[in-house]
Amino acid sequence: MQESSLRHAEEINSYLKALRHDLREHERLKLLLYIASTISQEMKLDKLLTLIMDEVKQVLQCDRCSVFILDRERGELWSHVAHGEEEIRFAAHLGIAGHVVATGKVINIPDAYSDVRFNPNIDKQTGYRTQNILAAPMRNKMGEIIGVFQAINKFQGAFIREDEELLDAISAIAATQIENAQLYENQKKTFDSLVETLASTIDARDPLTAGHSKRIALYADELAKVLHLSDQEREILRISALLHDYGKIAVREAILTKDGRLTEEEFKHIQNHPQFTRVILQKINFSKELQQVPLIAASHHERIDGTGYPSGLRDEQIPPLSKILAVADVYDALTSKRHYRNRMRFLQVIDILIQGSGSHFDPFYVDAFKKIKLDRLVRILEDEYVEQLDPDDLTFMSKFDIVDLLAAQHNSKTFGAAKRLLRIFNKYYNRDYLHDRL
C-alpha cells in the first residue's frame, strides 16, 4: 500500500508539474496575444514605439526599455523616445545594441559594469545606474534585423532565460507592426512633400507670390493652435492652405504676372482661380478626413458680408476653416516684401484686418489672430533667414502677442519692456537685422 501510495503521489506530482508548466506557457501565450492585438492597433510610428516600450517594461518587469530602429541607408541606429526623451542616433556598430546588430544574437548581461561591451558613459552623463541589460534583435518576416530591443534593470534580480524567450517572441510581433507603420509613414511623407512641391511650383509662377502658400499654411496653423483645433482639423487646414491657390495654374500667365493695372475682364479672369482650385481638387480622391479640402480651399476669397467670390457665401455659409484662410491670406499678402518696396507698416496691416472685421473677416478669427505670439509671426515672415534670427530675441518675443504689441505702441513712452518689444519686433519686421549682417 505504501508503495502504491508513493506511486500515486509521484504521478500526481508529475501531473501537477506538467500542469504548472502548461499554465505558465498558457499565461505566456495569452500575454503575447494581448500584446499582438494591442500593438496592431497603432499605425503611428512614434506612438507605436512608445506603446511597445511600455508593454515590454511591464511584461519583463523592468525599469526601462528602448527600441532602436536600424536605418540601413545611414548605417545608424535611432530611437525616438529612448528613456522617454528626444531622438538619439548613433553608428549602427556601437554599444550593446550595435553588438546585437552585428551578431544577430540576444545579449543578457546580469552585471553591466563587469561586462566590457557595456559603455558606462551614458550613465555618467545621465546619472542613471545601469545594473543589468537584456538586448534582442528585432527581425522582420524576411529574417532581416530591423532594430534592437533593449530592456534595462529588472526589478527583481537579473533577466532570466524566460525573459529572453519572451522578448524574442515580442520582437517578431513588434517588427511586423513597426514595418507596417514605417510603410504608412513613408507614404504620408511622400504625399505631404508632393503637396508642398505643388504649392511651391504654383507660387513660383508669379515671383510676387513666392512662398505664399507655405506661409499661409503656417499662419493658419498658428491660428489653429490659438483656437485649440483638433489634429484632424489642423491637417485639413494645412492641406487646404497649401493648395488654396492651385487653381491659378488655369489662370493665364500674362494676366497673372501683368505689371500694370488689370482691366475689369482680366480681374474677373483672376477671380476664377478659387473656382478652378475647387474643380481641380475635387478630382483628387481625398480620404474621408480630407473630403472638405476642395470646398475649404476654394472659399478663401469669400467674405462674411456675402460680397466675396466665387460663390458670394455669407457668414455662416462659409466653412470656419476658410475664414481662417481668409485672414491668413490677407495678412501674408500685406506683409510680404516686394522687390521694389518693403512690407506694409505692421500697424497698417493690423488696421486693415480690424477694419475688415465684420465685413470681410469673421471678427472671431481676427481676434484669434491677434493672439498669435510674435516670435511665431517673425519666424514665418522671415522663413528664409530663420537661422539669422537671434534666439534671445525670439524667446523674448514668445512672451507677447499682437495685442501686447498694439498696447506697447500706445505705452512706448512709459514702459521699458514695451520699448524693447517694439524695438526688437521692428528690427525683424523692417528687416534691419539683415543690414546688420551685410
Add this chain to the structure above:
Amino acid sequence: MQESSLRHAEEINSYLKALRHDLREHERLKLLLYIASTISQEMKLDKLLTLIMDEVKQVLQCDRCSVFILDRERGELWSHVAHGEEEIRFAAHLGIAGHVVATGKVINIPDAYSDVRFNPNIDKQTGYRTQNILAAPMRNKMGEIIGVFQAINKFQGAFIREDEELLDAISAIAATQIENAQLYENQKKTFDSLVETLASTIDARDPLTAGHSKRIALYADELAKVLHLSDQEREILRISALLHDYGKIAVREAILTKDGRLTEEEFKHIQNHPQFTRVILQKINFSKELQQVPLIAASHHERIDGTGYPSGLRDEQIPPLSKILAVADVYDALTSKRHYRNRMRFLQVIDILIQGSGSHFDPFYVDAFKKIKLDRLVRILEDEYVEQLDPDDLTFMSKFDIVDLLAAQHNSKTFGAAKRLLRIFNKYYNRDYLHDRL
C-alpha cells in the same frame, strides 16, 4: 484502501480533465497567435482578405469562407473574392451577413435550407449546395462593426460552439489589420489621384497636349506588360510617366502655346522642361521604391546616340524605364489628333519609330512596342470614347499586335482575316466609327 484508491482515481481524473481543457485552450491560443502574426504581415487589402479567408477555412475545417466589408457611406456590403471570384456588392441589410450587421450577433445555422434567413437563390445560380453557415460580425477597436465573416459547409457535421468562439477571436484580430490595410490603401489612392490630377493640369495648360501624360503612362504600362516588368518597376514607370512633363509648369506659357515657329532661343527654353521636371520632383520625399522617379521622368528626351537633352546621355547611361518613356512619348505625340487634322497615318508613325531605332530609340523597346496588342492601343488612343468601342471589335483586335498589322498590310490582297484586321483597326484609328454615330 478502496476508498482512498477511489479518491486518488477521482483526483487524477479531474487533473486529467483540467489538463485536457488546458491543452485545448493552449492549442487555441497558439493558433490565434499564429493567425495574428501571419495576417499582420499583409498590408495589401485584397491579398489580406484572401489570406484571412484561407486561414479561416483551414482553422474551421470548412469548404468556403467569405469576408464581407461594410461600406457605411453606400450602405453596402462587399466582398473582393467571395467564393474566390470577382467582387460582389449588395445592400447591407440583405442575407445572413445583413442579419449579422443588423443584430451584431453570431449566427450559426446547422441546416441552411430549414432556416428562413437563408436565401437559396445564390445556390440556384451557382449550383453550389449550402448545408450549414456560421457568420460573425467583425468589430474594430471602437466596437463598430466593419464587416462580416461567413464560413460555409463544415467538413464534419455542423459548426459548434467552439468554432463560434474561435471565429469571434479571429474577427477581432482581422478587423484591426483590415482597418490598417484600408488606411494604407486610402492614402495610396489619395496619392495616386493627386499625381493624376497634377498630370492632367499640366497637360491642360496646352490644349495640344491634353491627356498626353495619362496616355503615355498607359502606353508605357503596356510596354511594361509585354516585357514582364515587376509590379514595382511598373509603379515607378507609371508615376514617372504621369509626371514626366511636370517641368513644363516652369516654361513660359507664351512659348508653350505659341502658334507659329519657335525661335532657337524659345526652343532652348522649352528644352529645359525635363531639367525643371527633375529639379521639382527631387523635392518630393519619394519612398525608397520610387527614388528613381525624378531621374527617369527627366530623361525622356535623351536619345541613345547621345544627341538628346537635357544631359546628352548615351545608350547604357539612359535608365531603361526612360527608354520606354521615349518610345511612348513620341508614339503618343504622333498619334494624337489635332484640332485641324487627324492623326498621322499609322504606318508613318511606326516607320518613324523604326527609323529612329538605334539613334533616337533603343531598338529593344521599339520591338517590344510592336508586340502591344491592337485592342490596347485603340483603347488608349480613344480613351475619351471608350464606351463607343465595339466589344466584338476589341476582342478581335486583342488577338493581333503591331507586327501582325504590318504583315496584314503586305498581305491584304490574299487573306480575309488580314483585310478584316486592317478594316477594323483603321475604323478606330481614323475615327470613322465616330461618324457612324453622328
